[in-house]
Amino acid sequence: MILRGKKVIALGDRDGVPGGAIEECVKSAGAEVIFSVSECFV
Amino acid sequence: MDSAVVRDTSYALVHAPSLLVHMGTTQTVEREANPDSEYLRNITSHLRSYESCVAYPPNQTYIGNMTPVELAAIERPWFERPVENARRYSAAGQIMPEDEFYAWMKIVDSFNLVLLEDSFTSDVAKRMAESSPIWQDGDAARLGAGVPAEEISKHLDGGKASAKAEPLYLGDRLVGCVKAAHERDRALTAHVMTENLAVKASGVVALRHLIARGSVSAADVDYIIECSEEACGDMNQRGGGNFAKAVGEMAGCVNATGSDVRGFCAAPAHSMVMAASLVQAGVYRNVVVLAGGATAKLGMNGRDHAKKGMPLLEDVLGAFAILVSANDGVSPVIRTDAVGRHKIGSGSSPQAVMTSIVLDPLERVGLRISDVQRYSAEMQNPEITESAGAGDVPKSNMKMIAALAVKKGEIERTAIDSFVGEHGLVGFAPTQGHIPSGVPSIGFLRDEIMAGRMERAQIIGKGSLFLGRMTNLFDGVSFLLEANPGKPTAPDGAEDRLRKIMADALREVAKSLTDDEGGASECQIRQGRS
Numbered sequence: 001m002i003l004r005g006k007k008v009i010a011l012g013d014r015d016g017v018p019g020g021a022i023e024e025c026v027k028s029a030g031a032e033v034i035f036s037v038s039e040c041f042v
Numbered sequence: 043m044d045s046a047v048v049r050d051t052s053y054a055l056v057h058a059p060s061l062l063v064h065m066g067t068t069q070t071v072e073r074e075a076n077p078d079s080e081y082l083r084n085i086t087s088h089l090r091s092y093e094s095c096v097a098y099p100p101n102q103t104y105i106g107n108m109t110p111v112e113l114a115a116i117e118r119p120w121f122e123r124p125v126e127n128a129r130r131y132s133a134a135g136q137i138m139p140e141d142e143f144y145a146w147m148k149i150v151d152s153f154n155l156v157l158l159e160d161s162f163t164s165d166v167a168k169r170m171a172e173s174s175p176i177w178q179d180g181d182a183a184r185l186g187a188g189v190p191a192e193e194i195s196k197h198l199d200g201g202k203a204s205a206k207a208e209p210l211y212l213g214d215r216l217v218g219c220v221k222a223a224h225e226r227d228r229a230l231t232a233h234v235m236t237e238n239l240a241v242k243a244s245g246v247v248a249l250r251h252l253i254a255r256g257s258v259s260a261a262d263v264d265y266i267i268e269c270s271e272e273a274c275g276d277m278n279q280r281g282g283g284n285f286a287k288a289v290g291e292m293a294g295c296v297n298a299t300g301s302d303v304r305g306f307c308a309a310p311a312h313s314m315v316m317a318a319s320l321v322q323a324g325v326y327r328n329v330v331v332l333a334g335g336a337t338a339k340l341g342m343n344g345r346d347h348a349k350k351g352m353p354l355l356e357d358v359l360g361a362f363a364i365l366v367s368a369n370d371g372v373s374p375v376i377r378t379d380a381v382g383r384h385k386i387g388s389g390s391s392p393q394a395v396m397t398s399i400v401l402d403p404l405e406r407v408g409l410r411i412s413d414v415q416r417y418s419a420e421m422q423n424p425e426i427t428e429s430a431g432a433g434d435v436p437k438s439n440m441k442m443i444a445a446l447a448v449k450k451g452e453i454e455r456t457a458i459d460s461f462v463g464e465h466g467l468v469g470f471a472p473t474q475g476h477i478p479s480g481v482p483s484i485g486f487l488r489d490e491i492m493a494g495r496m497e498r499a500q501i502i503g504k505g506s507l508f509l510g511r512m513t514n515l516f517d518g519v520s521f522l523l524e525a526n527p528g529k530p531t532a533p534d535g536a537e538d539r540l541r542k543i544m545a546d547a548l549r550e551v552a553k554s555l556t557d558d559e560g561g562a563s564e565c566q567i568r569q570g571r572s
Contacts, residue, residue, distance in 0.1 A: 012390075015435050016433070018390040018516065021389075041427065
């Protein structure tokens with residue numbers, strides 16, 4: 001998937017990949033993060 | 043400085059299906075937003091009996107009647123495989139029925155906020171006095187005789203909404219209520235008081251079980267650290283505290299003081315590190331780390347469980363108490379030189395998180411990831427979380443630890459699954475936030491280390507700080523539990539120095555005795571003063 005120029009909503013998980021980490025990854029691939037959050041499911 | 047040890051543990055659960063219906067936030071929010079929902083209409087058909095709750099394999103594991111290894115050998119779904127001849131009590135604690143728990147809420151109620159119906163009270167009091175191993179002199183008086191049903195109804199009807207009492211049900215039967223502690227203070231509403239009294243009562247149950255085990259007397263407890271997730275206080279200091287001292291008071295810990303530590307689900311791991319540090323520094327000899335359970339989290343994933351036709355498995359409050367003591371030369375030591383922490387600047391990638399919590403502390407003391415026989419990270423029961431789409435939390439954490447071991451060249455990529463199986467533990471704790479956070483395994487791990495079946499374990503707690511909306515950070519803390527080397531350790535050369543001081547002192551005494559008359563007289567005077 002090419003992320004450059006795409007808008008991204010990042011939904012992260014504390015015990016998986018947190019929102020902040022997803023955000024950094026997709027930004028480095030040229031995407032724009034319009035919303036990022038980490039959730040706790042336990 | 044000598045190491046602190048984990049001297050003893052206790053674990054308790056409270057079966058609380060009615061509190062689930064009336065106090066769990068999934069249910070209370072649903073009742074506000076969608077009072078006629080199918081979930082609420084059918085919720086009681088998904089509740090388990092007390093007997094089913096006791097026979098549930100993860101619950102038997104939590105109180106120590108089974109080991110996590112034995113649990114892992116049972117095929118899932120566990121709720122369809124009840125343990126035969128399951129016991130309410132274990133050497134470490136119990137699974138308490140809801141009616142007795144209401145009595146405990148009344149026993150620990152210092153402000154006459156809990157009203158229980160008189161016939162209910164007399165039935166429960168009789169049973170508890172006859173059979174409860176943690177029943178003490180004075181409990182009957184604190185429980186009292188109860189009140190007529192009309193008095194309970196009076197507190198539930200009319201009056202200001204903020205001052206309305208919270209009902210206590212057993213199924214459909216109204217058996218009591220908890221009154222608001224203030225007419226206008228939103229930190230002291232009946233709902234908040236019910237939550238806090240449940241934390242206190244379950245914490246007292248765990249502490250009394252710990253003391254009943256005999257490793258420490260109540261009077262010898264010096265300090266208590268309470269690490270649950272609720273806050274007690276009034277509108278001027280909503281989280282002022284102090285659950286710790288309130289719990290200790292109800293267990294006869296007359297020489298203890300204490301404080302509350304908060305850090306979401308990571309609080310127990312933080313508290314263990316603090317307890318070990320206090321003991322190791324010589325400030326206190328016996329510190330108890332304990333927590334009661336969260337009514338808010340009862341039935342948290344209930345909608346998903348009901349949709350899948352499962353029983354509502356989150357129907358228990360969890361509690362534990364862990365005694366951290368000065369080195370007895372036998373119990374497993376807590377290595378404060380190998381504490382892991384997710385720092386503010388650690389970063390949030392899984393690799394950064396696990397490096398800071400798991401790898402950094404091990405490398406600091408010259409250990410490899412595979413030198414730790416067992417990791418206890420977030421011990422949530424996967425049967426509860428997988429059905430709600432949250433996966434197997436302890437397994438996810440273990441996979442990340444195994445991946446780190448691959449990266450360090452300790453194991454092959456193909457060995458990840460076997461590493462997870464050999465070094466991890468299956469989750470068995472209820473999703474009570476702080477309760478699953480690494481510490482439920484300490485009883486089992488202590489037994490294994492004491493029996494010589496393993497040398498060390500790493501306990502890991504993680505906390506979702508972002509839920510408080512003060513930061514986007516989360517948290518993680520770890521510590522090592524290790525076999526006791528056999529005798530209290532002294533810093534290099536300390537023993538020799540001590541011997542020399544003693545020898546010098548004895549020589550001086552001998553000299554004074556054989557010296558001239560003045561010297562002998564001085565010695566006699568000193569002896570006389572002492």
